[in-house]
Amino acid sequence: MEHSSKGERKIDVTSLFKEADILTDHVDVVETKGMYPYKANIEENWVYYTAVAMKRLMVLLNRERRITKTIGIIGIGNGIEAIAMAKIFQGELKHIIMTDIDKDVLCGAVRNVSNSISDCTLKLTPLIGSLCKPIERTGCKVDFVYGNIPNLPTTGYDDISKGAERGTFISPSAYEASMPPEIFSRWALAAQFAYLQGAKRILALGGSVITELGGRLPISVIQELFKELGLGFQEIIVGFKVQTEAFIDFQGYQRFEKEYGTSFEFYLYKESKALLESKGISNPSSDVSGEEVKEWLKPFKVSAGEALNLYQKNIHVGHTVHVLRGNLK
Numbered sequence: 487m488e489h490s491s492k493g494e495r496k497i498d499v500t501s502l503f504k505e506a507d508i509l510t511d512h513v514d515v516v517e518t519k520g521m522y523p524y525k526a527n528i529e530e531n532w533v534y535y536t537a538v539a540m541k542r543l544m545v546l547l548n549r550e551r552r553i554t555k556t557i558g559i560i561g562i563g564n565g566i567e568a569i570a571m572a573k574i575f576q577g578e579l580k581h582i583i584m585t586d587i588d589k590d591v592l593c594g595a596v597r598n599v600s601n602s603i604s605d606c607t608l609k610l611t612p613l614i615g616s617l618c619k620p621i622e623r624t625g626c627k628v629d630f631v632y633g634n635i636p637n638l639p640t641t642g643y644d645d646i647s648k649g650a651e652r653g654t655f656i657s658p659s660a661y662e663a664s665m666p667p668e669i670f671s672r673w674a675l676a677a678q679f680a681y682l683q684g685a686k687r688i689l690a691l692g693g694s695v696i697t698e699l700g701g702r703l704p705i706s707v708i709q710e711l712f713k714e715l716g717l718g719f720q721e722i723i724v725g726f727k728v729q730t731e732a733f734i735d736f737q738g739y740q741r742f743e744k745e746y747g748t749s750f751e752f753y754l755y756k757e758s759k760a761l762l763e764s765k766g767i768s769n770p771s772s773d774v775s776g777e778e779v780k781e782w783l784k785p786f787k788v789s790a791g792e793a794l795n796l797y798q799k800n801i802h803v804g805h806t807v808h809v810l811r812g813n814l815k
């Protein structure tokens with residue numbers, strides 16, 4: 487890994503593609519200061535689960551005889567997911583629209599994607615703005631839109647010039663106008679509500695909205711969210727990862743626990759990992775459901791408040807990872 491004077495670092499991410507079984511030559515990306523940070527351990531990166539999920543999604547779409555020509559990506563970060571999608575959907579994919587709330591992040595992502603894809607006929611459109619709004623403004627329709635968006639509201643004390651914070655917190659102004667019902671706000675799903683609602687306005691006929699979400703809450707609440715928005719609910723993969731940005735996340739979810747009396751669902755990392763390995767489940771997997779995995783992990787469940795205490799004792803806590811597909815009914 488090479489660091490530059492501007493605080494940028496060049497990272498070799500070839501092994502992530504290999505681990506996700508995506509055929510590729512060498513892939514480097516440059517991470518700028520404000521980008522959501524890449525982690526040395528592959529399974530700690532959301533984008534690893536995204537890459538595996540996209541391969542599974544392609545199988546599902548092929549079965550349904552759907553062609554993917556245009557993809558929208560909300561909150562692109564370093565751009566690795568766009569590189570993965572370009573490789574997976576190569577041949578049919580013509581256009582990727584990438585958005586982020588931050589201009590520098592977006593410019594860096596465009597550089598990374600352009601440097602890593604050989605298909606010069608693939609059009610890349612970068613758009614700055616919140617959630618699906620910038621795509622909606624263009625009038626473009628996408629075959630699917632993908633987002634791994636922050637779920638915790640900014641508190642005013644977090645420094646969102648830093649990548650970890652910018653990847654974790656979202657301004658309430660991004661979702662307030664969508665008026666999420668109280669139940670979803672209580673479970674820190676207000677931004678998800680706004681993302682899924684906005685996505686419906688940019689989907690081509692038969693298109694899908696894909697969301698990647700930490701399973702820190704009951705699956706039934708997520709199903710209710712999709713139902714409320716008139717979206718079919720389909721699981722693409724379920725995985726398990728350690729909570730990254732642990733301190734700010736535990737604190738953020740604990741604030742909700744105190745305010746609304748909810749209890750979020752984290753799991754003791756070592757015990758959960760051992761149990762999933764003993765069951766021979768790959769991480770992530772499309773052979774089991776999120777509900778099944780969460781049921782197995784129930785003996786190791788801890789709240790955000792408990793996770794914060796464990797953090798102070800240096801005991802690691804994780805959460806399930808879900809890549810979900812919503813279809814217009």
Ligand SMILES: C[S@@+](CC[C@H](N)C(=O)[O-])C[C@H]1O[C@@H](n2cnc3c(N)ncnc32)[C@H](O)[C@@H]1O
Pocket residue numbers: 521522532533536560561562563564567585586587588591615616617634635636652653654655656657660
């Ligand atoms: C959790 S990071 C995910 C980055 C990358 N997609 C990944 O999975 O590794 C969230 C990204 O969303 C961006 N973001 C934050 N608020 C946003 C908003 N309101 N609209 C669009 N993007 C936003 C952040 O700058 C960050 O790049």
